[in-house]
Amino acid sequence: MTSKLFLALLLLPFSGLAQDDPAGVDMLDTAVVVVAPPTSVIAVDHKYDKGERIDLTWVPSIDDQLVEGKVLAYRIYRIVNDGGPQLVADVATGVGPYQYADEDLHRDSIYSYYVAAVSSNYEAASTRTAPMSPQREWMNLDRKWLFLIALIVGGSVLLFITAARRGTKLFVRKIAGLEAVDEAVGRATEMGRPILFVPGIRDMDDVQTLAALTILGRVSRVIADYDTRIFMPTSRSLVMTAGRETVKAAYQAAGRPDKYSDDMVTYYTDEQFGYVAAVDGVMVREKPATVFLLGAFFAESLILAETGNYIGAIQIGGTARPAQLPFFIAACDFTLIGEELFAASAYLSGEPMQLGSLKGQDVGKAIAMIAIIVGAVAITIGEAWDVEFMHDIVTWLSGVFSTR
């Protein structure tokens, strides 16, 4: 197969000479290798796109089916708005199904195609396809299941938010790390030392930063009540702005707006390790009694957590970055693992919006658990005892949970 393809590609540049330059034919070949053209060339609009692609299929030349190597390739010609034919591609023979996708087209142009079978010195063209224009579809029905799943999860979130707003008490299990927040703030108050809150190194477009800021709201409120100091170094200007808003709102809610200062939330640098160097410096100089490491962390997680451990601070870490969680677990007193970070913000704030979102996600998890059990059992029985019905279930489930 490989040698056939290689031969086809090798001879392809010369094959055009056969028709354009008869002298060239004499030099290359003594006899013309006549081949039959491909048949049933069909051009159809590509479904569910923006109207910029047409799919071509054809039945290969009979000579290609009977004699290996006689047809070297298929040439795709495109005719736009009754203009001259344009060569758009060469498709090698023997490489999968005979089809071609013509892309980057315009909806307002009319296209027709023909396909030519190419031998070493001859080209046999098929009939032209009917003129057509690519169509734009408004909805991609290939993703109907994705839409339905999004609808179920999103609908559940809305449903639970509405329920929470109406006063329905939504149960959320206890999260160990959160029980320690009040204790950690109280400890800092007793020791007369500040609290350091590090919101990670990502910007406001990261949900982990948003979750960290929600927790910051609750922590700041407790800090304001206890009249303790908080310091929050940031590595993004937008996070600094949002952090100041959050802390300020918490101090106002606690009835102590006079205690708030913009110096509580400062910006250092966007540079990852520059920021880490600065925060480490703050840790060893200010010696905070409590350190919160909540948000999106990368390679700096262990450096920060280890320095916090070194100064003897009680540390509450939390991130959804799987690669950084081991370091927080090793060096922090409490760790919010993955989604616990997002659950924590809902749990602490008690806001209907966040609680409803958390409960809605639990609906998604319940769907996932059921689907996993059904899928795993079906594929196990199907594979082990070759039960057709089980194969059908797996095929259907794979279609539903497809990422196409």
Add this chain to the structure above:
Amino acid sequence: MKKSTLIVMAVVVVLFLLSWVLKASALQPEQGSYILRGFLVTFAAFLTLAVMSFLYQDNPFYKFAEHLFVGVSAAFWMCMGFWTTIVQNLIPRLSTSLADYFMVPQRPEGLNLFFYTPVILGILLLMRLSPRGGWISRWPLAFIVGTTAGLNFIRYLRSDFIKQISSTFVPLLGTQWEGIGPFLSNLDLSASGQLVLLLSNWVVFLGVFTGLIYFFFSKEHKGAFGVGSRVGIWILMITFGASFGYTVMGRISLLVGRITFLFGTWLELI
């Protein structure tokens, strides 16, 4: 400042100068500005040692390196933000004369007035500086947060939810199950054998399922659900342990890189 501190600082300065002179003289004059290169290598070594000195305790050398790093990087990112985002990306889309002024090439697609949207949002964000109009800066923030949440919803739904579910449809008895008798009689302990495949499929299935139980917040973790949750957290911890070791090995390679610089490029001992 203490006398001992001054002495230490003086010693470090003398060592720095000595290293600079020796390094510059060790470099070949034909290699260009060897005095400057000697300084750069010595300064890089000094900064490396200054940062490493933090392992002992906080000290003026670490503070110097820290402040230099923060200051230089903050300025660098400020310049990068201005020249790459505003000058190179925004201005050619908004104004031909401004693009000519900054000597940046025109965009092939021409001007695009749609890009006035980020300009307006940016100006609104700067309203934070105004004592009376500070609340306006919340609108662009809300825009950023809202669009991010919306855009990420489908992306995460596909990659973190749907993809994980379909990948957990694994045959729990392997792919060539013919019964317990043939399985035991043809027991193969190799990595590609049926036993290993069967075990790995069970780990995937149980790991995902019990992990989901652990992160299910609507039910108290008691009884069978509690057992599932505990299995889930054990699997998580084992995974974290493996990840910890793997990452620490990566960090060791970074340390080796620095040691190689100190003993190779700087001291030329290796």
